[in-house]
Amino acid sequence: MSKTFDAIEEGDELETRVLFLSKDQVRAFARATGVDFPRFTDDEGARKEGLPGMIAPGNMSMGLLTTFIETWAGTGSLRRLGSTFRGLVLPDQEFHLCAVVTEKDEAARTTELDTWMESSDGERVVIGTATVSFD
Amino acid sequence: MEFDRSIIGREYDRADSEAVVAEELIAFAKAVGETAPCYTEDGPDLVGHPTFCLRYRGRKFFPDNLPKGLLGRMSFDAGKDLDLGVPIRPGDRIHVSSCVHDLYEKTGRSGSMSFVVVRFTLTNQSGEHVATIDNRMMYR
Numbered sequence: 119m120s121k122t123f124d125a126i127e128e129g130d131e132l133e134t135r136v137l138f139l140s141k142d143q144v145r146a147f148a149r150a151t152g153v154d155f156p157r158f159t160d161d162e163g164a165r166k167e168g169l170p171g172m173i174a175p176g177n178m179s180m181g182l183l184t185t186f187i188e189t190w191a192g193t194g195s196l197r198r199l200g201s202t203f204r205g206l207v208l209p210d211q212e213f214h215l216c217a218v219v220t221e222k223d224e225a226a227r228t229t230e231l232d233t234w235m236e237s238s239d240g241e242r243v244v245i246g247t248a249t250v251s252f253d
Numbered sequence: 254m255e256f257d258r259s260i261i262g263r264e265y266d267r268a269d270s271e272a273v274v275a276e277e278l279i280a281f282a283k284a285v286g287e288t289a290p291c292y293t294e295d296g297p298d299l300v301g302h303p304t305f306c307l308r309y310r311g312r313k314f315f316p317d318n319l320p321k322g323l324l325g326r327m328s329f330d331a332g333k334d335l336d337l338g339v340p341i342r343p344g345d346r347i348h349v350s351s352c353v354h355d356l357y358e359k360t361g362r363s364g365s366m367s368f369v370v371v372r373f374t375l376t377n378q379s380g381e382h383v384a385t386i387d388n389r390m391m392y393r
Contacts, residue, residue, distance in 0.1 A: 146280075180307065197336075197337055200335070201334075
């Protein structure tokens with residue numbers, strides 16, 4: 119059940135989503151988006167590019183954060199998402215998807231969020247801000 | 254580094270996509286863990302997941318006249334800003350217009366970094382705004 123606008127207050131934290139991101143999920147995403155390059159599909163190929171192993175594309179992290187936000191606010195509610203890729207998203211580990219309400223605009227019926235994706239060792243590998251609109 | 258800022262805002266590429274098919278919208282949505290029927294079930298209500306549009310990048314990512322000082326340097330995808338318009342639907346043909354939106358330098362703990370922001374503006378076959386995507390590429 120998504121959140122109603124009236125029930126939201128600045129400072130609210132969204133319930134963190136814990137996600138195990140598998141290599142097969144990353145490969146499926148890479149295939150679905152036409153970026154099935156070695157760095158996104160295969161550890162050995164990624165190492166040849168100087169990476170520690172295969173990584174998830176930044177676009178996938180944005181997709182995961184969007185799904186997380188829209189589960190809270192309702193489908194079609196995301197208006198804007200800005201993201202900074204700060205670290206490598208190495209699959210086959212747990213990630214935490216997190217967000218907090220930083221601003222609520224009563225007239226526009228929108229909220230601003232700070233959002234981030236955190237690895238199992240607590241590193242914020244993706245950070246961002248989002249604007250979400252409500253009916 | 255000296256930047257020729259006259260390239261900012263000039264369209265360097267335009268491209269039109271093939272018609273979007275339902276299967277690709279559904280495969281994308283499932284790959285990011287989406288379960289909402291409007292993103293995952295074929296039918297009249299099916300629309301693209303909001304980040305589906307990030308796959309569109311025209312025919313070439315960078316302009317031919319990128320500053321020469323950046324060539325050969327290591328580059329990273331530093332992040333993206335996505336501003337959404339109308340959703341993508343099956344049958345849509347997406348038009349992508351590309352330009353350099355910004356060029357700047359920053360100095361951090363690891364030294365000087367240059368940033369190129371490439372902007373893709375997406376519209377559909379009716380001319381409606383689908384998305385504006387700013388891609389920040391960092392050069393070390």
